[in-house]
Amino acid sequence: MTLLYTLIGCIVFAIVAPLVGCLIAGVDRIISARMQGRVGPPLLQPYYDVRKLLAKENVSVNSVENTYIVCALVFTIVAGGIFFSGGNLLMCVFVITLASMFFIIAAYSARSPYAEVGANRETLQVMSYEPMVLFMAVGFYLGAQTFDINGLFTLDVPIIANTWLIFIGLLFVLTIKLRKSPFDLSMSHHAHQEIVRGVTTEMSGPTLARVEIMHWCENVLFLGWVGMFFVWGNPLSILLALAVIAVVYFLEIWIDNNFARMKWQFMLKSAWIVALVAGGVNIAFLVFL
Amino acid sequence: MAFASKSPWVIHYDGSSCNGCDIEVLATLCPGFDGERFGVINTGNPKHADIFLVTGSINEQNIEVVRQIYDQMVEPKVVVACGICACTGGIFHDCYNVLGGVDKAIPVDVYAPGCAVRPEALIDAIVKGIAVLDEKSAALEKKKKEGVA
Numbered sequence: 001m002t003l004l005y006t007l008i009g010c011i012v013f014a015i016v017a018p019l020v021g022c023l024i025a026g027v028d029r030i031i032s033a034r035m036q037g038r039v040g041p042p043l044l045q046p047y048y049d050v051r052k053l054l055a056k057e058n059v060s061v062n063s064v065e066n067t068y069i070v071c072a073l074v075f076t077i078v079a080g081g082i083f084f085s086g087g088n089l090l091m092c093v094f095v096i097t098l099a100s101m102f103f104i105i106a107a108y109s110a111r112s113p114y115a116e117v118g119a120n121r122e123t124l125q126v127m128s129y130e131p132m133v134l135f136m137a138v139g140f141y142l143g144a145q146t147f148d149i150n151g152l153f154t155l156d157v158p159i160i161a162n163t164w165l166i167f168i169g170l171l172f173v174l175t176i177k178l179r180k181s182p183f184d185l186s187m188s189h190h191a192h193q194e195i196v197r198g199v200t201t202e203m204s205g206p207t208l209a210r211v212e213i214m215h216w217c218e219n220v221l222f223l224g225w226v227g228m229f230f231v232w233g234n235p236l237s238i239l240l241a242l243a244v245i246a247v248v249y250f251l252e253i254w255i256d257n258n259f260a261r262m263k264w265q266f267m268l269k270s271a272w273i274v275a276l277v278a279g280g281v282n283i284a285f286l287v288f289l
Numbered sequence: 290m291a292f293a294s295k296s297p298w299v300i301h302y303d304g305s306s307c308n309g310c311d312i313e314v315l316a317t318l319c320p321g322f323d324g325e326r327f328g329v330i331n332t333g334n335p336k337h338a339d340i341f342l343v344t345g346s347i348n349e350q351n352i353e354v355v356r357q358i359y360d361q362m363v364e365p366k367v368v369v370a371c372g373i374c375a376c377t378g379g380i381f382h383d384c385y386n387v388l389g390g391v392d393k394a395i396p397v398d399v400y401a402p403g404c405a406v407r408p409e410a411l412i413d414a415i416v417k418g419i420a421v422l423d424e425k426s427a428a429l430e431k432k433k434k435e436g437v438a
Contacts (some may be wrong), residue, residue, distance in 0.1 A: 039322070039323050040325060040326070048295035051295075055293065055426060056293075056364070194336050200334075
């Protein structure tokens with residue numbers, strides 16, 4: 001039965017997440033433009049970009065690159081399907097990490113020095129955020145007494161009541177996961193501060209379109225992680241979660257527009273310190289008190 | 290339907306420009322003119338770009354660089370010569386090392402004269418380039434279909 005729910009979840013996520021993610025990306029670009037005193041592109045600009053990329057000539061350096069990108073996209077959708085069908089959070093975390101691994105291997109497969117710099121940086125980003133993400137899963141278990149997202153709807157109080165420190169830690173690594181400045185080391189949406197184009201240097205046309213769609217799906221999933229902290233037995237709590245997601249995403253856009261890119265040393269150190277302090281202390285409290 | 294026209298990503302290369310036109314190219318993307326209204330994004334990667342903006346004349350040293358960037362760009366692609374130096378060589382046309390305008394190296398689709406080229410002229414040139422881009426992507430689409438059949 002769980003398998004069936006996951007399957008349905010994956011199919012629904014594969015249809016809904018790109019739509020929602022595309023609109024979020026469009027709103028993101030308009031808000032960013034307004035923050036910089038510009039008018040900005042139309043709301044559907046990310047859709048136009050992807051349609052154009054799909055229509056372009058396919059000139060992959062080698063065919064295996066596209067295979068890895070398709071795998072990354074599929075596993076991102078599976079991770080989203082697991083999460084939004086109320087499945088196991090730990091499994092969702094592992095599957096989305098597998099997707100980022102495929103993405104890194106795709107960049108390495110091109111054998112381009114610039115793509116390799118991007119892939120190295122992407123690896124550092126995964127190293128930076130992964131401890132906090134695992135602490136989040138452990139904190140979730142200690143708060144909800146289960147790894148299943150379904151379990152949230154039987155709670156009397158949302159897990160944020162016991163895990164607010166972990167939530168703050170998650171917000172910190174969310175900047176890395178959403179590829180926002182100051183931690184957009186491997187792939188920036190602002191092209192001017194890039195070594196060629198980081199991890200996507202050798203990806204062009206339809207391959208790049210798939211990366212873009214994967215990014216939309218990832219964003220929806222990560223914002224789902226933010227929302228899950230505010231959900232409990234009351235169905236209205238989903239509205240609260242959506243409001244929190246809106247505030248958090250606005251904060252991320254604000255950070256993106258106000259900070260220059262940091263060096264990877266700072267990212268790694270600060271992300272691990274935040275993970276150990278926020279995650280470690282919170283989990284110690286939950287376990288021992 | 291052609292989608293290329295709605296998201297023209299540009300790459301900018303400075304040949305032997307005096308930097309006047311370069312400043313105008315970047316000004317086009319800044320808040321005053323905001324090229325992103327038309328979906329214009331400045332990419333640093335030829336593989337992602339649709340429109341190649343070249344400023345300055347072509348000389349013995351940069352001709353290979355310009356050709357390489359052009360070759361790396363993915364079809365359909367358009368070249369815009371920005372400023373009079375990129376169009377014809379401008380005041381540098383009789384320098385010993387200058388070969389002439391961008392069309393000495395690669396096929397140019399749109400010429401945007403001016404010294405320096407005004408952002409309004411650049412936006413006009415990019416919009417003209419978009420029309421060419423649409424034509425080329427329609428041709429590519431046709432070629433793809435014929436190739437399959």
